[in-house]
Amino acid sequence: MSNMSDAGKDASSSASTCVSIAVLGASGDLAKKKTYPALFKLFEKQSFLPKDVIIIGYARSAMTNESLRDQLRGYLKGKKEEVDAFLQLCIYVAGQYKLSPAEEGAPPKDFQVLANTIAEFEATFPGDCGKNRLFYLALPPVVYPPVCEGIKKCCMSPYGWSRVVVEKPFGKDLASSEDLNEQICGLFDEKQLYRIDHYLGKEIVQNLMVMRFANTFISPLWNRDNISNIQIIFKEPFGTEGRGGYFDQYGIIRDVIQNHLLQVMALVAMERPATLSPNDMRDEKLKVLKCISPLSTENTVLGQYTMGKNGQPGYLEDDTVPPGSKCPTFAMVVLYVQNERWDGVPFILKPWHLPSAVALAASCGTCRLPWHLPSAVALAASRGTCRLPWLLLPAVAHAVCRGSCCQPWHLPSAAALAASRGTSRLPWHLLPAVALDVCRGTCCQLWLLPSAVALLCSRGTCHLPWLLPAISTAVSAWLLMPAVALAVCRGSCCQPWLLLPAVALAICRGSCVCRGSLLPAGTAVCRGFCCQLWHFKS
Structure with a gap:
């Protein structure tokens, strides 16, 4: 029976294009865990996968269409009817990758079978249809x-485009990589080749660009002055599990570090690209990679996992691993980027098999980047001349002590916290049930709280007091009605906040002393050479 008997039956004769996707290595770990699930996600989105498509798995294993579908089903997460519909698009062709010595010079017959299968699918479409x-x-x-x-x-x-996608690792070293590239480029035009790293499609990796370049407050923090080290940690919850034959040839460094983790490192360390086009992104990554100092043995640690306490087999217990193999399954390397932004900051890359998922953390002396916080907390960092707010919900507070230490605290109801730093003391008396006291050297930090607040900010020669319900001060005074009142004096920066009803705000800074007159609908603020007006709700 033809492989096409249960695929492509519903092909529309009016379609303008059809696409045949051949997954070579379909029985392997990468295809089952990554490639087919990714294709299924495109199928779920409907508009991202062509309507008229067939997915042909090709590998050496003897297998039927149904056997392939049974193997794939456990890796596809979605509605049963959608999984079933997707699997009907998937068929299988068994064949070899290399010709035997006796077949050298002859046409590769197994690839001709693959070509015939594709042609059989394409024959259900009119001759003028684009067949890609x-x-x-x-x-x-x-x-x-x-x-x-x-x-x-x-x-x-013969009737459309043909494209070849190659995965990592691309060779075992520079010489083999260059030789491999020369051979492939001798067969295909560059526009037909796609060298990919599937880690770049992960959400956490894609979000690095957004986190770095869409949040303007991060830019002044993202450098050697604020970050003591950056750790990129890759963990997998499984061992080689039958992949030892492949893995032992390459090891953890070639398998993960020189592709996945270096790509992530480049995204973390690179400068803002001129545009988000592939060429501009590649250029900025290349600049970072060229600045990396050669890796030394003193900055490298290698290891291999052994049998676990729960009886989980070690690397050498895998039947596909050669006896006595010294192949590393764990590595830690420390890299340095010799440029103005990152000079002296170690980038610590740590991949290993067992025991959890993928994590990215950047830790630093004066700052901790990024922060992954519960939904009830939004956190920002302050550095140098930049001052940023913290948005806190009831019973939760985050405080950061600037200087040589960066520390977050979670405050439950009725908790009190104090952090002391420098010669300046900034007290906040918070109602109800939460008290927070933070001293921040030369920097004032702000917390927005949902209840009545009395706030005192001390900064340089300027003193801004707020009291509830009355005020007495020698510099400036504002009468605040119940609810929330906020003001911050910070260096040369003056920041406004929109407040709740019955609240007015004014900020005085520099050599100018201002007395804000509170009106029902607004207040005026004098700021050196600048006069600004904020309107409030009542």
């Missing part, structure tokens, strides 16, 4: 050349 072919190589790089040769000789589309 995508070949995804979820394979070790040692078989890239013969596979690409088979694709070139047998499987290129």
